[in-house]
Amino acid sequence: MFQKVLIAEDTDYMSSGIKIALESFQIPQIEYAQYCDEAYLKLKKAWLSNEPFDLLISDLSFVDNYSPQQLTTGEELIKKAKELQPDLKTIVFSIEDKPYRIQHLCKELLVNAYVWKSIHGQKELKRAINSVYGNDFFITPKLAHTLRTxxxxxxxxxxxxxxxxxxxxxxxxxxxxxxxxxxxxxxxxxxxxxxxxxxxxxxxxxxxxxxxxxxxxxxxx
The missing domain is CATH 1.10.10.10 (Winged helix-like DNA-binding domain superfamily/Winged helix DNA-binding domain)
Structure with missing residues (x-):
């Protein structure tokens, strides 16, 4: 299973649902960032220290910070993260369900999983983590039709x-x-x-x- 995971989520990590989904996997190191710039700095520091993250789980929308941010969306973060670490596994966990945006993330940015924040979000996030770890792609079943070109x-x-x-x-x-x-x-x-x-x-x-x-x-x- 993944050994080092980074969560990029502007809501409280403890109550975001991601914590509950990750608990059963007993991942040794889980870090958390509330803003995209903060998340990217953590990724870069870990990469330069030869202790890279195995998995990035990111939301797409983030609340405005009091200080200007270079990266303001999950899409921008994922793009930069892939440039830094091409083999980094990425999972989107978002309420966004617009087909064109999901297509861009899955087909252009090549995220490994897209999980819709819904009533079944936590359960599907666990399925996504298992799938991605096994080198399989996962998307919330109700959104699968959006990948039809x-x-x-x-x-x-x-x-x-x-x-x-x-x-x-x-x-x-x-x-x-x-x-x-x-x-x-x-x-x-x-x-x-x-x-x-x-x-x-x-x-x-x-x-x-x-x-x-x-x-x-x-x-x-």
Whole structure:
């Protein structure tokens, strides 16, 4: 099992849920940092001392510190940590569930596990630690669909027009009317409603506003 673990979490480590998840593993050395700069300094010091950490468990969002921080998010910390120590195992433990952000962390920053802070968070964190130690990837099952790349779901010009109209404040009836005038098919209200439902499901959006925010981040509109 891991021998030296660093926790980057701005809430009290004792009450964060991570402590409970780690207790059963009997890890000899566990250190804690409330800010990303502090966490990176600990990682760098350990690396330079030839006593590197085996695992970094990090949140993504951190409260503002009274002094300016160079690293302000878990993403920035993980990126710098990987540059310093490429073989460092990393687990994200966060409430963030936006698909584009999870994809970036798992596919670009190559984190070893992504655990969603939820009612099952502690249990899943334990599963993640076991998986990562065994060189396997882990993601909270309810978020697994977010790793489906955007290319696997074909976004058409119809979809882009639909999203743009939605972003401009048009409701489904108005969108249907505009599509009929432009001879865009399908144009019925039920068809527009059905396609919007599929888009929301694909992008894991709970409502039209969130769908617009996510697709803007993807650069679709």
């Amino acid at each position: 955007i290319e696997t779901f074909e976004i058409t010009e119809y979809d882009v027009s639909l999203l743009k109209h939605l972003a401009n404040g048009m409701d489904q009836r108005d969108i249907s009317k505009d599509f009929k005038e432009k001879n865009m098919k399908p144009s019925s209200i039920s068809s527009v409603e059905k396609r919007l439902k599929i888009l929301k499901e694909n992008f894991n959006a709970n409502n039209p506003t969130q769908l617009i925010a996510i697709t803007k981040d993807f650069g679709l509109i």
